[in-house]
Amino acid sequence: MVFTRSMTLDDEEFRSAAAAAQPLxxxxxxxxxxxxxxxxxxxxxxxxxxxxxxxxxxxxxxxxxxxxxxxxxxxxxxxxxxxxxxxxxxxxxxxxxxxxxxxxxxxxxxxxxxxxxxxxxTISLDATIGDSEMTLSDVIADRGISPEEEVLSRERRAALHAALLDLPIAFREAVILVDIEGLSYEESAIALDIGIGTVKSRISRGREELRRRLKAF
Amino acid sequence: MKCSDLKSKISLYIDGILSDGESRSLDDHLSACPLCREHVNDERQLRRDLGKLGRPSIPPAVVGSIKFALREKVSEGRPSIFSTTVSDWIPMRLMPLGVGIATSLVIGVSFLSMMFAGARSAGEIISSDRGRDTRIMLAPGNSDGANDISPTEYARSRMSVAGESPSINPNGAIVALTRSLVGSRMREDEVVVVANVLSNGLARVTEVVGGDTDPKTVADLERALQTDGSNTPFVPAVMDNRGENVRVVLKFKTVNVSTRTAPKR
CATH class of the missing domain: 1.10.1740.10 (RNA polymerase sigma factor, region 2, helix turn helix motif)
Structure with missing residues (x-):
């Protein structure tokens, strides 16, 4: 994430300043x-x-x-x-x-x-993929996470997946890009072909919706 | 500050993109509001958990399949015969010529007019000597004269044959002349002249073959052959591994070809 607290400009100003500072x-x-x-x-x-x-x-x-x-x-x-x-x-x-x-x-x-x-x-995390015996859970298992790091419980992971899948596509795209793929708000705006203000809004509302759905589990 | 006012800012607060002033205001509010603190904690936990979902790995077979598909596209992607640049085609098409005192070059201009009404494109240059032909394609529609291959590179690619067949300057006047004929059909179907190619890359018409050749076409050709400067019609002898003076036969020929198929010789 390349943002800092000092970047407090509105969308238009932000775009100009960022463009002037260095290429995205x-x-x-x-x-x-x-x-x-x-x-x-x-x-x-x-x-x-x-x-x-x-x-x-x-x-x-x-x-x-x-x-x-x-x-x-x-x-x-x-x-x-x-x-x-x-x-x-x-x-x-x-x-x-x-x-x-x-x-x-x-x-x-x-x-x-x-x-x-x-x-x-509907997707079951225990469903096998193709002819293999590998399940969806196996495929999406953590990669690149050291053993020392906290690993999500199976239940929490399943709940997150279900909540993500249930999210409106516009919110899901933004949350996936920023929170899972680790793109900055600027990069996400480019990838989604929307303004950075819309990214902020979708992230905020997407996370709110996720929280609401997760509470139901 | 009301909780509802802050709700939309909590994500930005967590991601650290609020202004210092806004962050301080939110900090003040959080210190006094357990509900908003819970919201912030929940969202921080959510963000951490999303980050821990991990990234599914792409099956190696899929990677191989994509590479294969792209390799096929790359090999198919070779430009078609009518959109190829001179730099692609000259070295590829030029074949060694026979040994002889007189070298003949036959220059053909094809007018491609089938696809677009009134549109004609430059065609081909054919070199021949003692019955052996070499065909060179010119990029159609590339009328700005900017070829990718330099005269030096082109001459280097024909070192073994340049002694008998002077190298045409890919940026020179003969190429330009063929382009200038695009869209203005020659009066005759064929113009043949004999010329001497000089060491400096210029040439001089010594004989016009056929009594009824249009004088204007011959005059245009003479001007092209004697154009001085960097766009001499032929590569100068010092760069071209050939003698000081070489006699050539130049033949301009008009042919109509379909743009849908490659021109047949």
């Missing part, structure tokens, strides 16, 4: 070099691109869809879309933020499709 999500040298090669249609660079960001994109899409197959399919669509669009990418944000924006759009399109189909689904 300033690209690293690695990203700059990679972007250059991607634009040159370098096949090896696309491999590195996938290695570097597919995990993040999959994680985001998994949280947005709560379905491993959908997340896998949409992750591929996101990268194919990125391939088609890379020539027009001006580097105004980091590559990851740009990919997240594409991924969010892909998931929104899928969400609309689902709504059209009026398909209903």
């Amino acid at each position: 999500s300033a690209r690293t040298t690695y990203e700059s070099e990679l972007l250059e090669k991607l634009k040159a249609n370098d096949a090896d660079a696309f491999d590195r691109f996938v290695d570097s960001y597919s995990g993040d994109v999959f994680s985001l899409l998994y949280r947005l869809t709560e379905n491993a197959d959908d997340a896998a399919e949409l992750t591929q669509e996101t990268f194919l879309n990125a391939y088609r669009s890379i020539g027009r990418f001006r580097g105004d944000s980091g590559l990851k933020t740009w990919l997240f924006r594409i991924a969010v759009n892909e998931s929104r399109n899928r969400f609309r499709w689902w709504k059209r189909r009026r398909r209903e689904r």
Whole structure:
């Protein structure tokens, strides 16, 4: 998170000041070099691109869809879309933020499709995935958390998942990006293609809704 | 300060993006309001728990599948024959020419007019010597004359054949002339001239083949061949591994081709 308490400007002022200070999500040298090669249609660079960001994109899409197959399919669509669009990418944000924006759009399109189909689904954390014996709980198990850290209880995790899934999509997107994926408010605004004031509002209301739902468990 | 006024600010307070003044006000209120303190504590716990949900790992098969799909796209993504730049096509298409005193270059201009009414695009340059042809594609519609390949790079790519076949300057006057003919069909279907290519990259027409050739086309060609400066029609001899003077036959040919299929020789 890059915000500090000294940044107390309203949305418009904030955007101007932030833009003047330094580029949002300033690209690293690695990203700059990679972007250059991607634009040159370098096949090896696309491999590195996938290695570097597919995990993040999959994680985001998994949280947005709560379905491993959908997340896998949409992750591929996101990268194919990125391939088609890379020539027009001006580097105004980091590559990851740009990919997240594409991924969010892909998931929104899928969400609309689902709504059209009026398909209903319920997810059990104990349901197995595909032909494997792995359950949803196994797949979404903690990664990168040291044993010393407090681990969420199974019940609390299940409750959080259920509450997240029940959240209106606009709030869910914002909460997932900021609280789970760890994007800043600025990066989330770019990924969601909304103003930073709207991000603040959605985070506040999303967390409030989550708290309310969790109390029911 | 009322609790309801602070409700919407608690998230920003927790994330540390309230102003110092607003934070102090909220601190003051929290010290006196157990309900808001509970709200803050709940939300902090929620935020911690969300952060601990962890991130599902992408199955390796999915990573492989995406890489494969992208590799296919990258290989398919090679620009089509009509959108390829000179730099892509000249080295690829140019084949070694036979040995001879006279080198002939046949320059053909194709007008691509099938797809868009009235729109015509530049076509091809064909080099030939003793019956062996080499075809060079020009980028259609690239009328600004900015080619990616430099004369030096192009000449270097043809070192082995330049002795008998002078290298055309990819940024030079002959290429520009073919482009200038786009959209203005030549009066004749074919113009053939013999020219001497000089060491400095300029050339001089010595003979016009065929008695009824349009004088204006020949005059345009002569001007192009004698254009001085950095856009000489041919790469200068010092860069081109060839002799001081080489005789060439230049042939301009108009052909109509469909934009839907590659031009056949």
